[in-house]
Amino acid sequence: MKALRGAWSLRARLVLAFALLGVVTTAAVAGSLYVQARTVILQKAQDAAVLAFTDQITRTLPPRVLPLSQAVLDDLAGRLSNRDSDVVAVYRELESRGSLDPGTFTPELRAEVRGGHVAWQRMILFGQPVLAIGTQVTTATPDLEVYAVRSLLPEQNSIDEIADRALRIGGVSLVFAVLLALLAAGSVLRPVRDLDVAARRLGEGDLTTRLDIRGPDELAGVARTFNTTADALERQVGELRRMEADARRFVADVSHELRTPLAAMTAVTDVLDEEADRLPGDAGEAARLVSQETHNLTRLVNDLIEVTRFDSGTAALALDHVDVAAAVTATLHARGWAELVETDLPQGVVAELDPRRLDVVIANLVGNAVRHGAPPVSLRLRAEPDWLVFEVADSGPGLAPEVLPHVFDRFYKANTARSRSEGSGLGLAIAWENARLHRRGDRRGSLVAGNRPTGGAVFTLRVPRGPEEKW
């Protein structure tokens, strides 16, 4: 799930980046358009209003009688006012009566107007945006100032509408940006996810895993690199496997080739043994040596062939219903160990197993205990509901900790000086394989080496047992 979380965070980052890009772009475009439009609209309205106002003042004949009276001012303001604008006329200390108060206007505006200019100013009046325009009526009456206030509400509405539209376009583009981001994230993340799956499969040992290469982008490059690496890996592992198979086949071939001359030699060892006593001097000794070593060599070759059969998977179980106690006793008797081993074998335990392989395992374990351990050697059988458990223990010094992990290795010698004639070096490895060969469903037989708390090595063989065997 870690990989998935990574993918999500990558996706989130992509979406965020796209959304930000969308928002920034939209804001920049819409914002600048808004400002532009607002300026243009207001400018136009302003220009039109100023023009209309000055026109109107020009057309309206200024009063001739000076100084001006309150009535004249009121009349002038009344004539200049219309539907769109309120007007106030100011003459020295007098001002026309109406809703407008010249104090509303900023001193700057007033100063500008008094300076003889036409001046205007945008301001908020009674909560509404307005344009205030001021001018002197003529140079003839320099003290007469006229101010008009025109509502900018229609313009404000237009501008609001533009802003509203810009916002809406921004929102839509944001949605588009997110959608695009998701799409892009998907198209980027699919190859990433494919890569993740493929890498995992490769790691699990499926060396034929390859990625489809789509398009010319960087991810395709990654896929190509992955494929090249997988190719190389497959080739190298294939090469290694082939070499290993060759090596194993070589051992198998050599073993089989050795068997024929050994068969001829073995056939005559009895002749050598019989004649050895009658041969003079060294010849008898030599004959006995040849005979003994022929048997040792035969055992080694037989063990090698047995190992190659396990390696190639051709070792098969020949199952039979076996009286376990009788089988074990037969094994001990056949090798002359009956007197050397203390046995605890419950009678009447019948199990389905390969009696010859059981013989090999028990003979190996007891043989080891007798040769390397100290007496007494004990062999105990326990019939559990699902397992047969054999324990072969001796009373020697036990197995050294550094030896324990290797006792089932092929040709492992605990003591490098150990005499070769004690065994082929494959006995315990073969015993281990024989134990593993017994299986029932997903339960496999096992062979484990350890030490008893009271001293001495103990080998535990467990063979799975079916429910139908409990009688």
Place this chain on the structure above:
Amino acid sequence: MSRVLLIEDDHAVRDGLRLALTRQGHVVEAVETGEEGLARLAATDVVVLDLMLPGIDGFEVCRRIRAVGHLPIIMLTARNDDIDVVAGLEAGADDYVVKPVQARVLEARIRAVLRRTGGEPGGDAATPERHGELTIDRIGFAVTKAGKPVSLAPTELRLLFELSAAPGRVHSRHQLLESVWEHGYLGDSRLVDACVMRLRSKIEDDSAAPVYVQTVRGFGYRFGPL
């Protein structure tokens, strides 16, 4: 003293076995090929047969020997190859040894297989016994079914004698291996199974539904009950 026909293509193994068996007092005829061996069956008591032969192989030699008579056959298998062993036993071999084999082991097998062809049979019935359609004559070494003689190889005959000596009693494979083949407890029980198959094909009406030699699953074999 018995006459042993040794069919083995490797000259060293052939020479070695001939030397050893001759010292044990056998008259050994050693040949290289199956064809040569088949031509010398007349003056032979027991055949020791290598399975891997040039020309016709050991299995075929086995079948041809069985087609003309009941000469005991001991196979020499080069490998302890399960398929070879089973195929050889099905072809009619009485016993097998795995090479390399010590002369005294082979010698013991030869004597055991020869004992099955003569000497005192199991049981002491003076008159032929009748079991259903079968008549078993332990003195005359003859078996008839519905009056017609049944031709049995020595091992098959011994197995039938052993089983029918106690009708209804279950014999385990290991017991049969010890009593008929004179193997130890750890002999190969497939010898018994293969021989039972051959015996059934000769005395049963339907080998798939045997009446005389019945299987007791998990235990072994039993003669009858009829």
